[in-house]
Amino acid sequence: MSSSETDQQINETHRPNLRSWVESANDRTTDFPIQNLPYGVFQRSGEMPRGGVAIGDYILDLSAALREGLFSSALEPTARLASASTLNAFMASGLAQQSALRRRLSEILSADGRERTRVERLASELLIPIRDVEMKLPAAIGSFTDFLTSIYHTERGGRVTRPDSPIPPPFRHLPIAYNGRATSVRASGEPVRRPNGQWRASDGQVKFGPSEQQDFELEVGMFVGRGNALGQPISIEEAPEHIFGFCLLNDWSARDMQRWESALGPFLSKSLSTTISCWVVTAEALAPFHAPAFPRVAQDPKPLPYLFSASDQARGGLDINLNAYLLTPRMRNERTAPWLVSRTNFIHMYWTFAQMLTHHMSNGCNLMPGDLLGSGTTSGPQDENRACLSEITGRGAHAFALPNGEARIWLEDGDEVIFRARAERDGFVPIGFGEGRARLDAAPAWPMTKAS
């Protein structure tokens, strides 16, 4: 079975008329219909973290499903990996096994499955309400790489700093990236502290204190499935075998610090924390939402051969609607709904994830199962597609108004940033990502008191 057959083909698990006996999964507004089946790691109070699958408002507890003998002996080892406290080994298990598990999960949860009566009787064992658990990071993330793959984000930023040549010369030749900090990636829900840091003020003075230009970046994250050994690149044809699935990613960015420090790229302006959504939507779940690479404009010049394959050009893009919302403390108090600050689509990205991954491994750099690649800010061509505050406010030049009369240029303490995403296409049931959200808390006081 070739990779394109396993990860990109639409099969019976994607059928739009498929329904689940878990009723909340049949609601057209749910992120987690039976066509999605994303994996995550949850923790119930007093229990160990373990793996499960989101279905409607519930988690299918894979440990319980294993106990109840719902998997064949051929599938049981794979289901066991997916039930672990980190999904790294499951991510490494390969697309064929993962696809087989998906088919079985679809059967188990189907309203029309032959086993419905038997399985539904176990519902109280198998299902845990999502609202009753704490979601954990889905993997032990060994490395985190952040790319710069929106030409629109790049161009809007470059217009200010490099007006003659807003797009850096390598942009159209390779997916630009830098190493992020895997160790400061945190699960959705965990608050983030505004960083202290250094920047040069407009009067030329170098200052140290809480960043005054705290921003978010709306990104998509990709989890590596099968890894590669150091010194062993892969071809772009092989890349889909190494792509496990996707999440939402907030690359918190302190713009004042970033502008001043970045002689060798961004560093402390980004490492304060990175927030990701906790459900991993698999590449296979997204099969109906594949699209040509950068379809509106086409990659120009044609990528070098190591970054070019016909199938990637035809189907390497992803049609996913991405939204960012802001919720201020006053809005929270007034029970105002989060306000949509950005609406974009992943189809606007210049490079595909297969190209990012192939380029990343091209020098022999090793990637491991569970490693995380960020797309970079997912801005598109329209004003509403600007996917960070720096773009929205013209790098801080003008404030924008919130519906309750508040205004913002950058984030203020207590502001909450919420990402949501849905893949939607005629003839298919929409699937979502759950939320990636975190509140920005005040910076730690400085100077530090010496620890005893």
Place this chain on the structure above:
Amino acid sequence: MSSSETDQQINETHRPNLRSWVESANDRTTDFPIQNLPYGVFQRSGEMPRGGVAIGDYILDLSAALREGLFSSALEPTARLASASTLNAFMASGLAQQSALRRRLSEILSADGRERTRVERLASELLIPIRDVEMKLPAAIGSFTDFLTSIYHTERGGRVTRPDSPIPPPFRHLPIAYNGRATSVRASGEPVRRPNGQWRASDGQVKFGPSEQQDFELEVGMFVGRGNALGQPISIEEAPEHIFGFCLLNDWSARDMQRWESALGPFLSKSLSTTISCWVVTAEALAPFHAPAFPRVAQDPKPLPYLFSASDQARGGLDINLNAYLLTPRMRNERTAPWLVSRTNFIHMYWTFAQMLTHHMSNGCNLMPGDLLGSGTTSGPQDENRACLSEITGRGAHAFALPNGEARIWLEDGDEVIFRARAERDGFVPIGFGEGRARLDAAPAWPMTKAS
């Protein structure tokens, strides 16, 4: 006990007249006299990796020492951490415990110790010849950060790219750094493969293939001891408590790729591999070799308060002689000795490790025990202090001759790069780092054949 008392004070373990019953440790040319006592992880064929201490030509096997009951009940837990297959937990155990273990190891190995007769009788149990083992990475390295702390290296590079302002503006205000790849750090001895990659040739064409400008960078690495939690910076006064020890580090760099790709800092030009020496020389072992921060010139402007402490200014520098050697395949065949290409000293560094660490944590970024910080290329003011080929050859403008008549501009396949270092000061026994060495092998063939 304050941190400056535990890590920086000279005590009886540094006494120059201290000798060991392990005779090879008393040779003035050894890197590992009894005054050093560096930690490492070794593996004997067919056995599990475990921790030990270098003494002369031998390793003191800490597991054997524990079995023989050589540690008090108070010290045994610490010795056990140091005997593990990774030293992360030992690095986290704190300077007071680590200092107590050092005193005990010094007693055990001393020629004048009260227990000499008993201990020496156990020699065949306790000691393993270094030549009989394979050295492993000393820690599971969760993150690797590479700094740019030599103003001489920065200035020589900048003269070409930014002749009007060779030193980037932030250089004198903060220790510039970028996130490296912890997952491609490898132990001394493991060959490195030349990377394939992209660069722009002098005719403007963008090419992909084996890098034609493969370089080394002679650096010092620092292992983090105690970590910090995300969102919790430390003061510079606390920094020494978080510094466990040091190694040599080769930040392999493909210069053609680096120049082309670095819109957000270096990425694939550096992630092919990073080679480190395997013995970790502790901060306490280096107490006699502390020096003022950047003593030849002084940091100017005065660092911002969060990067300034009187004790760091007085003693944050390190007086360590650093040498890089080149051994070509022909030299190997002809049994020519490795040729010294660079001779520098860590005292030329602009920023201290305490400043690097404090800056790194200042935004709340978390560092963990066993995390690795690289100093950046350790070039000094003199021509002989140029610590990478790019500086030595004027960025590839002129070749240099080897003693056997060969010439080099950049590294060629089969070339071996060897780093050695010794801290030497009147009145003290010199201590060394062991070797950091690796051979550069040919790039993998391209295009890749598709895996079955």
